[in-house]
Amino acid sequence: MTYVGESRPALRQPEPERGEASFKDVVAAYVGLTKPRVIELLLLTTVPVMFFAARGVPALGLVVATVVGGALSAGSASTFNCVYDRDIDEQMRRTRRRALPRHVVTPRAALVFATVQAVLSTAVLAYWVNPLSAVLSVLANAFYVLGYTMLLKRRTTQNIVWGGIAGCFPALIGWTAVTGELSWVPIVLFAVVFFWTPPHTWALALRYREDYANVDVPMLPVVRPAAEVGRQIVLYSWVMVATSMLLWPVAGTGPVYPVAAAVLGAVFLVEAHKMWRRARGTEDLSEIQPMRLFHHSNLYLSLLFVAVALDPLLTR
Known part of the structure; x- marks a missing residue:
């Protein structure tokens, strides 16, 4: 494994494309x-x-x-x-x-x-x-x-942990667009996205850790073994799922959202633990399969927010 600060062969520079680009x-x-x-x-x-x-x-x-x-x-x-x-x-x-x-x-x-x-x-x-x-x-x-x-x-x-805050703002914007003010409801959803971002991004960074190492970007998978990355992903995943369940009492949702959040969260946690278990035994990315969790994280967030939209429509 290559770590930031170690000597490494330079990555070959790609040849720039020549010729005039079309309008398309x-x-x-x-x-x-x-x-x-x-x-x-x-x-x-x-x-x-x-x-x-x-x-x-x-x-x-x-x-x-x-x-x-x-x-x-x-x-x-x-x-x-x-x-x-x-x-x-x-x-x-x-x-x-x-x-x-x-x-x-x-x-x-x-x-x-x-x-x-x-x-x-x-x-x-x-x-x-x-x-x-x-x-x-x-x-x-x-x-x-x-x-x-x-x-x-x-x-x-910690770049993506705190830098990921920017990606949490859409939950606030969606809420204020309708109500004109902030409340605890969008803040809970803001927090869900905040804790979702590290597992999502670290899984992708694990897949491309050599790229990040070659350009000295200290993503967690570059400077820590895969097993530690997996452990951190599991910790953030548990907090994410727990935070997602807070919307139920804070917003007084119907049954649709908490059931969906519990099922989706359980499935996500199983996948996160499986990746951690694989990472504890090897540094081989083909065995760790980080992109499996990455794609699953996209599906998790998509379906969770679909449940957010459907809950008031189905529980009137």
């Missing part, structure tokens, strides 16, 4: 800068909370404005992240096909694109949703870019 390639490159799959996951923790806050179906126009503003905000943060991390993205297998490493988009153009998205997202949320949601969106963007990308990512194994 350029459009695809700009879309790629926004990390659409991340946007999809963030919106999945926004819209269901709006249903829960409305205790039914929220106004369509409000949902559209919140989704558009949230997508622009998340896209802006992701684009800023791509600009700042373009040096390490060019060296990592998982990221070297992005627009900036391939030189399809210039850093300056990407910065302009990110700034325009940030301005538009703030304007959309402030005008068509409410000022509080707009402020929360700006805070999430700033925390991801300044807190995680620029300050924490390359300095500490």
Whole structure:
């Protein structure tokens, strides 16, 4: 296993693609800068909370404005992240096909694109949703870019723990979009996403630990054995599941949410413990199978927030 600080062979630099990119390639490159799959996951923790806050179906126009503003905000943060991390993205297998490493988009153009998205997202949320949601969106963007990308990512194994706070804001934004104020209900959901983020991200980082090691990014799987990573994942998973059950008494949900949260949580814990058990016996990633837990974590969060949306619809 390679650890940060050890000598290691340099990862071969990918050859930049030559030739003039087509219009379709350029459009695809700009879309790629926004990390659409991340946007999809963030919106999945926004819209269901709006249903829960409305205790039914929220106004369509409000949902559209919140989704558009949230997508622009998340896209802006992701684009800023791509600009700042373009040096390490060019060296990592998982990221070297992005627009900036391939030189399809210039850093300056990407910065302009990110700034325009940030301005538009703030304007959309402030005008068509409410000022509080707009402020929360700006805070999430700033925390991801300044807190995680620029300050924490390359300095500490706790990078994703605290940097992941940015990804928790959509729960707050979805709630304030409907109610215009904060309460303990979205804070519980904020905490669920907070404790979900380390198991989700560390599983992915375990799969790509050599990439992170080669660019000196001290993700936990780079500086700790797989068994310790598995132990930390199990600990965070237990806290995540316990936190998810808090929504039942705090929000006074019907039976749909707590049953779904208990079943989904139990299945997730089984998967986390299985990965930990495999990691205790080997450092071979093909045997540890971290991507199995990574994909399962996506499914867990998706179904949990679907239950958040369905609970008020099915228990009227």
